[in-house]
Amino acid sequence: MIIKFILNKKEVSIDVDPMKRLLDILREDFGLTGTKESCGEGECGACTVLLDGKSVTSCLVNAVHIDGKEVMTSEGIAKEPIGKLLIDCFDEPNAVQCGFCFPGFLVTSYHYVKTDGEKNLDKIKKSLSGNICRCTGYQKIFESVMLACERKPLMNANERE
Amino acid sequence: MKSIRKIDAIPKLNGSWKFLDDYSYKGMIHGQLLYSTCHHGIIKQIHFPDGYDLSEFTMVSAADIPGENIVPEPVCDQPYMADKEVFHFGQVIMGIAHPNRKLLREFISNTSIEYEELPAITDIKECLDNEKNAFGRELTIDHRTGKKPDPNWVHHHKIYYTPHQEQAYLEPQGMIAVWQPKDKIMFVRATCQCPFFVKEGVEAIMGDTIKEAVIETSEGIGGAFGGKEDFPNLLAGITSLLSYKSGKPVKIVLDRSDDIQITTKRHPARIEIETWTDPKTKKIMKIDIDYRLDAGAYQTLSPVVLARGVLHAISGYSIPDAFIRGRLFHSNTPSNGAFRGFGAPQAFAAMEAHIDNIASDLKMNPYKFRKINLFKIGDEFPTTQPILEDHLSNCLERVIDKSNYSKKLKEFKEWNKTHKDKKGIGISIGYHGGGYTGNGEKVLNSEVKVVIEKDAIVKIYVSNTDMGQGAHTTLAQMFFEAIDHPREKCRIQLPNTSKTPNSGPTVASRTIYIIGNLLRKFAFKIKDELGFENLEGYVASNQNEFPREFRMNFVQDPSVVFDDENYVGVAYKDYSWAACVTEIYYHADTYQIELTKSWSVMDIGKVVNQKIATGQAEGGVLQGLAYGLCEFFYKPGYGRMHGFTDYALPTTMDLPEIDVEFIHNDSPIAKGLGEIPMDFPAPSVRNAFHNATGIFINEYPLVPERIYSYMQRATDRHRQTQTV
Ligand code: FES
Ligand code: FES
Numbered sequence: 054m055i056i057k058f059i060l061n062k063k064e065v066s067i068d069v070d071p072m073k074r075l076l077d078i079l080r081e082d083f084g085l086t087g088t089k090e091s092c093g094e095g096e097c098g099a100c101t102v103l104l105d106g107k108s109v110t111s112c113l114v115n116a117v118h119i120d121g122k123e124v125m126t127s128e129g130i131a132k133e134p135i136g137k138l139l140i141d142c143f144d145e146p147n148a149v150q151c152g153f154c155f156p157g158f159l160v161t162s163y164h165y166v167k168t169d170g171e172k173n174l175d176k177i178k179k180s181l182s183g184n185i186c187r188c189t190g191y192q193k194i195f196e197s198v199m200l201a202c203e204r205k206p207l208m209n210a211n212e213r214e
Numbered sequence: 215m216k217s218i219r220k221i222d223a224i225p226k227l228n229g230s231w232k233f234l235d236d237y238s239y240k241g242m243i244h245g246q247l248l249y250s251t252c253h254h255g256i257i258k259q260i261h262f263p264d265g266y267d268l269s270e271f272t273m274v275s276a277a278d279i280p281g282e283n284i285v286p287e288p289v290c291d292q293p294y295m296a297d298k299e300v301f302h303f304g305q306v307i308m309g310i311a312h313p314n315r316k317l318l319r320e321f322i323s324n325t326s327i328e329y330e331e332l333p334a335i336t337d338i339k340e341c342l343d344n345e346k347n348a349f350g351r352e353l354t355i356d357h358r359t360g361k362k363p364d365p366n367w368v369h370h371h372k373i374y375y376t377p378h379q380e381q382a383y384l385e386p387q388g389m390i391a392v393w394q395p396k397d398k399i400m401f402v403r404a405t406c407q408c409p410f411f412v413k414e415g416v417e418a419i420m421g422d423t424i425k426e427a428v429i430e431t432s433e434g435i436g437g438a439f440g441g442k443e444d445f446p447n448l449l450a451g452i453t454s455l456l457s458y459k460s461g462k463p464v465k466i467v468l469d470r471s472d473d474i475q476i477t478t479k480r481h482p483a484r485i486e487i488e489t490w491t492d493p494k495t496k497k498i499m500k501i502d503i504d505y506r507l508d509a510g511a512y513q514t515l516s517p518v519v520l521a522r523g524v525l526h527a528i529s530g531y532s533i534p535d536a537f538i539r540g541r542l543f544h545s546n547t548p549s550n551g552a553f554r555g556f557g558a559p560q561a562f563a564a565m566e567a568h569i570d571n572i573a574s575d576l577k578m579n580p581y582k583f584r585k586i587n588l589f590k591i592g593d594e595f596p597t598t599q600p601i602l603e604d605h606l607s608n609c610l611e612r613v614i615d616k617s618n619y620s621k622k623l624k625e626f627k628e629w630n631k632t633h634k635d636k637k638g639i640g641i642s643i644g645y646h647g648g649g650y651t652g653n654g655e656k657v658l659n660s661e662v663k664v665v666i667e668k669d670a671i672v673k674i675y676v677s678n679t680d681m682g683q684g685a686h687t688t689l690a691q692m693f694f695e696a697i698d699h700p701r702e703k704c705r706i707q708l709p710n711t712s713k714t715p716n717s718g719p720t721v722a723s724r725t726i727y728i729i730g731n732l733l734r735k736f737a738f739k740i741k742d743e744l745g746f747e748n749l750e751g752y753v754a755s756n757q758n759e760f761p762r763e764f765r766m767n768f769v770q771d772p773s774v775v776f777d778d779e780n781y782v783g784v785a786y787k788d789y790s791w792a793a794c795v796t797e798i799y800y801h802a803d804t805y806q807i808e809l810t811k812s813w814s815v816m817d818i819g820k821v822v823n824q825k826i827a828t829g830q831a832e833g834g835v836l837q838g839l840a841y842g843l844c845e846f847f848y849k850p851g852y853g854r855m856h857g858f859t860d861y862a863l864p865t866t867m868d869l870p871e872i873d874v875e876f877i878h879n880d881s882p883i884a885k886g887l888g889e890i891p892m893d894f895p896a897p898s899v900r901n902a903f904h905n906a907t908g909i910f911i912n913e914y915p916l917v918p919e920r921i922y923s924y925m926q927r928a929t930d931r932h933r934q935t936q937t938v
Contacts, residue, residue, distance in 0.1 A: 087229015150684065
């Protein structure tokens with residue numbers, strides 16, 4: 054099956070088994086290895102990407118589901134102004150440990166900071182509850198996302214979108 | 215104390231840092247493990263599914279092994295692959311490879327194995343309660359006085375159980391082997407803690423067919439926590455054999471469910487404690503500890519875990535008459551192995567519960583009871599090692615103070631009188647000896663290498679890996695801070711057994727403690743030798759001397775003398791100390807414990823990078839709390855867990871506020887940090903629950919179903935006493 058979709062803001066098309074997982078398409082067909090597989094069953098969030106602006110676990114999404122849609126991975130988000138802001142906020146308190154979970158956290162927290170962005174610990178905890186991290190105990194992740202919420206209003210208006 | 219940023223954080227965030235599965239080689243095929251689904255039996259036949267072209271597959275089994283079918287370990291008793299008989303579920307029988315990963319998975323999941331089943335022990339209590347299952351060397355620490363206990367002393371006798379715990383590193387186990395027939399070199403890319411162990415593992419299985427195995431880690435190691443200490447040796451061996459036989463690069467990345475089911479876990483323990491306490495002085499006068507670990511089917515590195523367990527078994531109390539006996543027990547389950555804490559969390563689980571048990575019998579405040587019995591300068595460990603500092607007591611006082619423990623203890627007692635839900639607060643303490651036990655560091659004889667280039671770039675070569683703990687940032691920092699060299703001019707070589715000298719494995723909280731302090735000393739030594747004030751200036755004006763290589767070995771302090779036979783002497787030169795207070799809210803209707811806040815105070819000596827250390831400690835404390843609260847790996851009647859769906863890891867919604875503080879950080883020496891945060895927090899949850907409800911639970915985790923059954927038993931007992 055030939056599917057067309059927008060990947061990190063570029064139009065792409067690929068001939069692929071309709072049941073192939075989005076996770077494998079990204080990693081194997083497009084070489085985007087930032088998206089990680091940890092559990093393969095939708096439990097950990099390491100494979101999180103944005104599908105039409107919503108965060109989804111790409112290990113549970115098949116090729117057929119992405120035809121005509123827009124996919125953003127951590128690699129794409131890292132180039133966006135809010136993505137860059139978040140990366141700096143994760144880096145500053147040394148929040149990143151092994152880092153295997155972090156592309157997923159980057160995607161989920163990007164979604165939160167972009168669409169909501171309120172500096173509210175309870176809301177942040179809830180929005181990140183689908184992502185598991187075994188190293189950090191989450192505290193520094195919260196701290197980082199809080200920091201990004203605080204700094205977002207300081208960005209140029211066109212960069213906040 | 216400077217919190218410089220980590221060298222690898224940005225590439226990890228933008229996805230460019232490579233983990234094992236992100237590497238690919240030309241012509242690479244994929245491998246998987248075919249493992250036993252029977253707990254104990256003779257393999258009768260293996261049925262491969264129809265409809266596949268078997269010639270497309272590469273298969274290896276015990277019969278293909280050119281070297282030895284025994285994985286190198288402290289006790290060499292585990293084969294790489296089973297030969298005829300399997301001794302546990304998850305024992306590898308074959309390695310199978312194919313160019314198509316998906317097809318390979320289907321092929322393996324449709325393969326069935328026929329066994330003649332034999333009797334097996336798979337239940338933790340069945341294993342640990344039966345003396346007949348003991349195997350391997352028994353360890354004893356004998357610090358008895360030979361005197362009979364005074365009849366007035368209060369006797370307590372209890373048995374404590376601790377469960378398995380899954381490391382749950384987010385990156386599963388994986389390995390790539392690339393056979394290079396021209397040079398007879400087996401190149402292996404590994405996500406592992408100990409590249410030199412993996413090297414031994416590959417060379418043992420390959421025997422004379424290869425000249426050498428060269429191991430390089432992936433850039434990123436996605437968590438390990440002990441889980442990537444010894445399993446990678448077996449995995450690397452089988453992956454190498456597949457590469458050798460197929461002539462192609464082979465990659466094996468375990469599925470999460472395979473990873474959870476067949477790799478090593480924290481050892482379940484049964485710890486029986488008998489104490490005699492003087493009711494007048496409230497001092498524990500005599501103790502007898504029987505410390506048992508379920509090793510699984512093979513001993514592998516369990517004897518070393520056992521050693522650490524017995525050496526920490528008495529917790530932080532000075533008891534004049536002590537006897538500790540440690541034994542491994544055999545079961546038909548995968549060998550248990552290294553996990554952050556390494557036998558110590560089990561020890562504290564039992565002893566810290568026992569202390570609360572005695573305190574409550576004596577109607578004493580658990581803090582005051584601890585104070586009376588805590589180590590004091592001049593006391594000694596049961597091995598006769600003298601206690602030289604009172605930092606444990608400093609940690610305890612600080613945490614009691616900052617958590618407002620004494621005030622809350624009273625407040626909660628009042629509050630609980632009028633509420634069905636309950637509030638509770640609990641204490642626990644712990645410590646961890648840094649580095650290998652006893653003479654281990656002397657034997658390891660770690661070596662580090664530094665190369666100074668013409669442009670004054672300093673390259674550090676060590677075999678210790680960065681699996682997320684920030685070791686490479688902190689190690690570099692210890693070197694360049696010592697001689698005031700710019701951070702950008704300091705690099706760390708990715709561990710590679712042909713480039714980095716053997717500075718030992720990345721285990722036992724030894725990386726910063728042994729290797730970091732060594733690098734710091736090394737920096738001063740180079741400075742002295744060359745006689746510079748500023749390295750850049752020196753290199754600029756003495757260009758002909760560079761590049762130049764320097765090497766240095768670790769020399770153990772002469773005070774560390776340990777008798778391995780009798781367990782007498784100095785087991786560890788330096789200890790990290792800790793104390794914890796946790797507050798809970800117990801929901802009576804749902805039998806659920808909600809952690810509300812947890813304070814930890816630790817002495818890890820000099821804190822090299824405050825933010826890195828805090829992050830690592832917070833993560834460890836959460837693992838520790840979860841060990842006591844929710845992580846359930848094996849349930850009678852259900853068996854072992856299969857993945858992240860049934861193994862309950864804490865999420866962002868489950869954690870309390872965690873407060874971590876380091877004291878005595880003006881010390882000149884950086885002590886171990888890796889393991890201690892995992893050692894001590896769990897008992898504080900149990901003790902808080904005891905404080906809240908008066909119900910004493912002697913096992914983990916404190917999940918609602920367990921609490922429910924204890925509550926039922928308590929009500930039944932209450933009814934019975936009323937009818938009587
Ligand atoms: S790998 Fe997709 S949720 Fe875990
Ligand atoms: S940093 Fe290792 S799992 Fe999150």
